[in-house]
Every structure is written in C-alpha cells, then in structure tokens.
Amino acid sequence: MLMRSLVLITAGCLWIGAAKADPEAWKQEWPNTDFSISAVPFVEILSGGPPKDGIPALSDPEFIPVIEEDRIDPREPVIAVELGGQTPRAYPIRYLTWHEIVNDTVGKLPIAVTFCPLCNSAITFDRRLEDTVITLGVSGKLRMSDMVMYDRETESWWQQAVGEGIVGVHTGKVLEQLPTWMESWAEFSSRNPDGLVMEEPSWSRDYGRNPYVNYDSSRRPFLYSGEMPPHGIPALARVIRVGDRAWPMERLRLTEELTEDGVTISWRAGKASALDTSRIGDGKDVGSIRVRDAEGNDLPHDVMFAFAYHAFWPEGAWILGDR
Structure with missing residues (x-):
C-alpha cells in the first residue's frame, strides 16, 4: 500500500x-x-x-x-x-x-x-x-x-x-x-574496530526506516520516462559502474569475484538493501562490492540501478560475460 x-x-x-x-x-x-x-x-x-x-x-x-x-x-x-x-x-x-x-x-x-x-x-x-x-x-x-x-x-x-x-x-x-x-555495518566495524561512525543527526527523523518500501522490486523507476536498459536487464537491477562500463550484479552473485578489463570486482554477502523492507536492517541481502585495480588499489565506482546507468551512459559498455 x-x-x-x-x-x-x-x-x-x-x-x-x-x-x-x-x-x-x-x-x-x-x-x-x-x-x-x-x-x-x-x-x-x-x-x-x-x-x-x-x-x-x-x-x-x-x-x-x-x-x-x-x-x-x-x-x-x-x-x-x-x-x-x-x-x-x-x-x-x-x-x-x-x-x-x-x-x-x-x-x-x-x-x-x-x-x-x-x-x-x-x-x-x-x-x-x-x-x-x-x-x-x-x-x-x-x-x-x-x-x-x-x-x-x-x-x-x-x-x-x-x-x-x-x-x-x-x-x-x-x-x-x-x-x-558501500558495505554492511558488520563488515566495516569488524575491519575497523578503531574507526569512526557518523553520529545520529539531531533532526527529527525515523532513522533506520526506509520510506521507499519495495522500491527495488518495482518494474519502473519513479519520475523517469527515458529508455529502459538493453539486453533484457530489468530497470531496477543493480549494476556495478566503473567509468563508462557496467557489470550486472547478478554476475558477481554467481562468481563472487571476477577480473576483467583491468579491474577486479569482488562480492560479499551480508549487506541489506536500503530500498526493500520498512526497516533497512531487515532488507534482502544484496551483498557488498569492492572494485580494485591490478595493484589492489580501490577504484571509484558506483552500484546503481540499470536504468540510471543507461540514462547517463547511453553509449556505455555492458560487460555481460558469456551471457
């Protein structure tokens, strides 16, 4: 509702x-x-x-x-x-x-x-x-x-x-x-026990609640009238964008790690979707992504919905593997 x-x-x-x-x-x-x-x-x-x-x-x-x-x-x-x-x-x-x-x-x-x-x-x-x-x-x-x-x-x-x-x-x-x-709080805190975490803001908000319930199960995005992604990829499927290239998240779920086009992408289970259930922590497991170069350095990237990648990189390269 x-x-x-x-x-x-x-x-x-x-x-x-x-x-x-x-x-x-x-x-x-x-x-x-x-x-x-x-x-x-x-x-x-x-x-x-x-x-x-x-x-x-x-x-x-x-x-x-x-x-x-x-x-x-x-x-x-x-x-x-x-x-x-x-x-x-x-x-x-x-x-x-x-x-x-x-x-x-x-x-x-x-x-x-x-x-x-x-x-x-x-x-x-x-x-x-x-x-x-x-x-x-x-x-x-x-x-x-x-x-x-x-x-x-x-x-x-x-x-x-x-x-x-x-x-x-x-x-x-x-x-x-x-x-x-982006990764789970458990992953960050276990790797960085001496790290810092942002304190809860003083604004009156129901922090921890997701106001976009079931959004990432939708067929179409909000306020979007552009083209849908190619290759039969659902509009709100997650993709890993590195520069102007995109890897479907489902490929990582199957392999957990792959090295292609000079980058290594790894996937680890345990992170909830922020756009699923009413409480963020109860969301379905979508996993965490890390992207590194050949020397092991972290690379700028984004895990975004497929429609958004296609909207802003219409000529971008879809790295689909053997699909």
Whole structure:
C-alpha cells in the first residue's frame, strides 16, 4: 500500500514537474542561479516534490568510535570512507536516506558523501573546484530520476550520478569521484574496530526506516520516462559502474569475484538493501562490492540501478560475460 501511494504521488509530481520546467518560474526560489547557462534541456528537470533544502543536507557531522555504536543493525549499509591514511569513517545509509548529502572534511580533504535513493547511487566527491571549495545541498529537483544537487556558493546545479554541473556558472565542470564503497555495518566495524561512525543527526527523523518500501522490486523507476536498459536487464537491477562500463550484479552473485578489463570486482554477502523492507536492517541481502585495480588499489565506482546507468551512459559498455 505504501508503495502504491508513493507511485501515485510521484506520477502526479511528474506531470506537475514537466509543466513547470521553466526557469522563469524557478527564479523566485533560485534568484542566484544563472539560468542563461545550461547543458541540458530544462524540460528534463522535474520537481521531486520537496522544495530547495526540503531534504536537508548535512555539514560537519559529529562522529563516535565504532565500539560505542549500538543502534545500527549488522546488515545495514554504510558508505566506507578510507582515504589518505586518515581514520576510516562510516556514513550510515540510515541517515543518508533522509539527508542525501553530507559535507565533511577528512584530514584536509573536503568531501561530499552522497546517496540518491531513486538510483541507488552512492558517490563520494572531492568538493574542491579549481581554487575554491563548494558546499552541496539538495535542490529538490530530479533529472532522469537522479538527484540534482546545488552548490551554496553560486547556486549552480549539479547532476549527482555524474558529478557534473548542468545549470549555472559551473556548467560543464566535473567533481572528482573518490574511491569509497558501500558495505554492511558488520563488515566495516569488524575491519575497523578503531574507526569512526557518523553520529545520529539531531533532526527529527525515523532513522533506520526506509520510506521507499519495495522500491527495488518495482518494474519502473519513479519520475523517469527515458529508455529502459538493453539486453533484457530489468530497470531496477543493480549494476556495478566503473567509468563508462557496467557489470550486472547478478554476475558477481554467481562468481563472487571476477577480473576483467583491468579491474577486479569482488562480492560479499551480508549487506541489506536500503530500498526493500520498512526497516533497512531487515532488507534482502544484496551483498557488498569492492572494485580494485591490478595493484589492489580501490577504484571509484558506483552500484546503481540499470536504468540510471543507461540514462547517463547511453553509449556505455555492458560487460555481460558469456551471457
């Protein structure tokens, strides 16, 4: 019932958003955005429902030692950030589901940890842009069902799936993706007993609850009218994207590890889907992915839904093996 209601609501938002894809109307809410510069048709940008900052991004969160955390289910997903020899940090999806962006600094590196539930896209970006550092927020807009972020300094709009500026003075600029990954809390905490985990934010939210019940069992994504994936791959099947290449997750479930095209991808059971049951920790097991190069270094990647990969990399390479 929850899923059916959300479908009806978002279907209505799709019609309303398409009707209002007009920068003249947007200027009241976005007076500082330069709409004379853009890289995409405005008709592709829809209202996701919430207004600007209606989903509140976080900045400079508090952390606690791993050994002090007792609220997170062992199977719940977290984004693992292990960069530059700094103490490893876990950013729980139970918080990112409700906030979608966390602006933080690891050592001297300013980062943005992002999660778009509608695409299952979890990407960490370097927030440095030429000679400045930007702070990202949630615009409330969607394009191809993917979150449109904005920077608070110029109010330019950024596409989360690709890290590219699409509207405003930063149009065409690309944020560097960093080599982080999503895994279970049990896996992160056992590997990093001396690590840190993001403290629960002070906002009034039902952290640990999934507002997108049964979403990754849907046949079609929300607020998306583009082409479906090729090769008979379901729209909401998970794929591992490395650059412009994609490996279907099902291949990893069968082999648990494969080395192709210069990368090694490994799969490990034990991580719950954040987009299945009402409580995240009860979700079906979708496993954790690590992607490394020939020297064993972690590589930037994303585990996203197949429709989103096809939408943003329509000419990308599907690595299907013997299928």
